Amino acid sequence: MTPPSTLATAQRSLGDPDISYPLWPALTRGCPRTSTDTLSYPVDVDYAYERVDTALFEPGYAARHGVPRGAGIERWAPLLPPLDAPSLGEGGTPLIEFAPGVHIKDEARNPTWSHKDRLNRCTTSAAVRAGAPGVVVASSGNHGAAAAAYAARAGLRCVVFTSTDTPPAVDAFLHAYGAVVLPVPIDHRWPLVRKVVEHCGLHPVSNLTATHTGHAYGAEGYKTIAYEIHAELGAPAAVFVPTGYGELLYGVWKGFAELQRLGVTDSVPRIFACEPAAGGPLAAAVRAGVPATTVEVGDTDAYGIDCSVGGYRGVVALRASEGRPLLLTDDEMRAAQRELAAAGLWVELSAAAGLAGLRQVGDVEGPAVCISTSSGFKDVSVGTRTSEPVDPAWDEVRRRLRASGIDA
Incomplete structure (x- = not known):
């Protein structure tokens, strides 16, 4: 059987949804008709939703439709732009029950160890x-x-x-x-x-505009995180997302919004943007009631999300999901990073922002998912030796064990 092909039809402006463009070529500078020299609006990919077979979200769909093993996100091809590049087996990352009612979506399990x-x-x-x-x-x-x-x-x-x-x-x-x-x-x-x-x-494949729009097709890949979460858990009450430019945030929201639009779920989780307190352009835009803004960025080791420029995608996701932005200190993220490591998950400091956000908010009414974006191997401190050599004499080894709280 031939694997399913894309149902993508056009690119649509987020600045004015009545404005659409052909699906090709992919727009890499946002919407040319609504953007200005100081504010850029992204474009979104639209689909023939009326033609989507909701069996796409049932177990066994990929095998029944001839999607080969190792095809990665091609499992969801009808709701993605054309996938002309070969796969590395991306996606399908584990959803780990971290604590009662709290799950970690571990994106470090992707081919290059990130979302x-x-x-x-x-x-x-x-x-x-x-x-x-x-x-x-x-x-x-x-x-x-x-x-x-x-x-x-x-x-x-x-x-x-x-x-x-x-x-x-x-x-x-x-x-x-x-x-x-x-x-x-x-x-x-x-x-x-x-x-x-x-x-x-x-x-x-990077942003080219005054405020962040990103590549027209990029955030579409992130929707598959929502599809995977739903397949295992249904729609959670909340999703906490490490946030830089807001593309991941938007993609996760859009994936759940599509599931609701197609009648696969009746709810969309609240989406929380977890930004470093040293910057936080999305939080600043929400406070000011503007589509996007630019901020000064202070010192932070969460280099993966220390963005000075925000984008309208994040504002759309927070508004539509009734979510909100959270500003996190490095200390809060380090505490979450240690908590994850104690459970066997080694993550980059930026990747711990999701759990740090949940800890800041406290309990939510229903299941919560924290997205962990990348491996601890990519942290700024990696590459320096942290363990000093030990004299192999048993007395010295035992002394070090006892100093670490191990009875020896």
């Missing part, structure tokens, strides 16, 4: 369809690593503008995949991305 693999399967597919020789990205973390991997898998070149303090583990990821890695001062990254697009013809 960004879902996005990059979709954006690299757009590059393949465009016939581009490669992709270009500004990233010092998960996005760059995933872009490099999916480009390599598709036989494309990848240029990554990193910051000069990129964590060693991320730098190793990028070079392993054969990316062209160019560390530059952070404010120079996005202008250089635009120049590479103009002069080299590479497909951009």
Whole structure:
């Protein structure tokens, strides 16, 4: 049987839903008709929802429809943009019962150990369809690593503008995949991305606009997290999402909203945006009642979500789900990181923001899901030795064990 194909039909403006564009080419600079020099509105992918077979959400659908093992998010192809790039087996990450009523969606189990693999399967597919020789990205973390991997898998070149303090583990990821890695001062990254697009013809998988719009197809990959959560748990009461630009936040909300639209569920969880208190552009936009804004970012080790620029996607998701933004200190995130590690889950500090957000809010009425976005291997502190050599004499070993609280 032929695997199901996309039911995507068009790109629709979030600035004015009455404005739509053809599905192709993928818009990488937001909506050209509603955006201004200072505010950019994203575009969304629309689908022929009336043609969606809701059996898509039943167990065994993939096998019955010939979706091969290892196809990754292709399991959900009817509700995704065209998947022209080969898979690395992204998605299908575990939903772990962490405590009564609390579940962790562990995105570190993706091929490059983060949620960004879902996005990059979709954006690299757009590059393949465009016939581009490669992709270009500004990233010092998960996005760059995933872009490099999916480009390599598709036989494309990848240029990554990193910051000069990129964590060693991320730098190793990028070079392993054969990316062209160019560390530059952070404010120079996005202008250089635009120049590479103009002069080299590479497909951009980073934001190119004044406020964040991102790639038209990118957030669609994140919807599959909602589909997977629903398959195991139904619709939870709340989902806590580590939030930088808000694409993951929006994708998770949109996935649940589609499930409700199709009659698969009768509720959409409240979505909580978990941002570093050192910045928090989404929280600032909500406070000011504006579609998006820019903030100064202070010191934080949660480098994966320390964004100065927000985007309208996050505002839409919070408003529609009756959720709210949460501002978290590094201490709150470190406490959540230790709590996760004590349960066997090693996560990057940014990835612990979801659990930190739940702890800040307290109990919610019903099941809660905290999304953990990436592996602790990508944290800023990784790459330094933390254990000192020990004299192998038993007396010294026993002394160290007792100092650690182990009876010996």
